[in-house]
Amino acid sequence: MVRAALSSPKRFSQGPTRFALFVPAATVVASSLLAALPIISTGGWFPDFGYLALISWRLLRADPWPAWWAAPLGLVNDLFTGYPLGFSIALWSATMLALDLIDRRTMWRDYWIEWMVATVLIAIDGWLQWRVTRLSGADVPFAMMLPQFLISICAFPLSAWAVSRVDRWRLGR
């Protein structure tokens, strides 16, 4: 308290940034665009960056964007990553709905519960990707999805941390 009082006077211009409403959605689009990185890999071990950003935001706050925005954001992700069109639209909308239902049920949550919820969502994402891949004529063994699953789980805390930093910046705290 004393230290805070002695420090330089607070800036008057403090407050949310001008585009605070659109920053979360913009970061999700930027994460989807990570698929354009010039990484040429012969194994799909990298996490689904767009989905990680989406669930990080949604677990951090209940209202990062109006819930229906998940559909257009998913469309952008599908187009940039080359997933079959409609996959992320349906999955991301369903995720928003599922997390709203979870929000109503849970009495309290902490970091571990959020990580667990994220793990379940990432697992569902991976499993559905595998199913859709099989349906579209490429029946890869499920074991091939496991490295991506583990890496995504480990990447979630990083993504959650980055998102919380962006959130603080956008709200001007």
Place this chain on the structure above:
Amino acid sequence: MATARPGWSRRAQYGLFFSFLAVIAGIVIGLILLAVSIISPKSFEGIRGAALDVTGPVASALHEVAATAEGLVTGADDYWDAARQNGELKRERRALMQRMVEARAIAQENQQLRAALQLRQHSRDAVATGRIVGSSFNSPRRFAILSAGAKDGIRESMPVRSADGLVGRIIDVGQLASRVLLVSDRASIVPARLLRGGIPVIAQGRGDGTVEVRPLEVGRNPFKPGDLIITSGTGGLYPPRVPVARVVKLKDDGAIALPLADPATTSFAIVEPPYEPAAVAAENEPATEP
């Protein structure tokens, strides 16, 4: 849908209800689009191509940056090591001169033999060349992004090869970039044959950067580690005699092979027209011809 209980405000209650409906609509639309894109993968060509035109140039630019940075690092390293490299290069040059003379002699002999056999050199025009600038590194599918598109004359289902061997075929085309289905994708099937003996085989991707090769005729496993697989030209899409893969491991009914053209180290990829376009067209559209 911010909070579970919007309170007594009618407006807030309606807002909650309508956003719930909007999300349900999003799920339904997504599922319909997904079903359409699984049943007929070509339905969203236009929009997918447009998206490629956004990501393709970004990937190309980033690829250039990465290559430049790498070049600077190795350049500095080379400078540091100049004297030793100089000596080594001189030695190499001497050895290469000898090899070149030998090669010239062989080429001459080859020409004479060809003339004797009246063999026609089957040269094929490349449609376009491009760099491989990206890949589907977060998906179980094996796609690569090529920095050339419809503007350069690329059309769907054209074979792509590099100096080392077959890379794959084009599946999505944008104006500036295109997407390549690599031979290591599970959905990629290449009619091929064994270089040694010419036994017809099928090379199917495994999704993890390798391909699985199986003989067409059931019987003894014809593969040996180190065997080369080349395209057979059957089906009319891929040109014949393009190297595909090298066998690394034997299995019960076939073998696992490593593609010779590694997309990560391929500097230039060459797009060629389909080998026999008529055959490919007939195969793709059997329904239109009654």
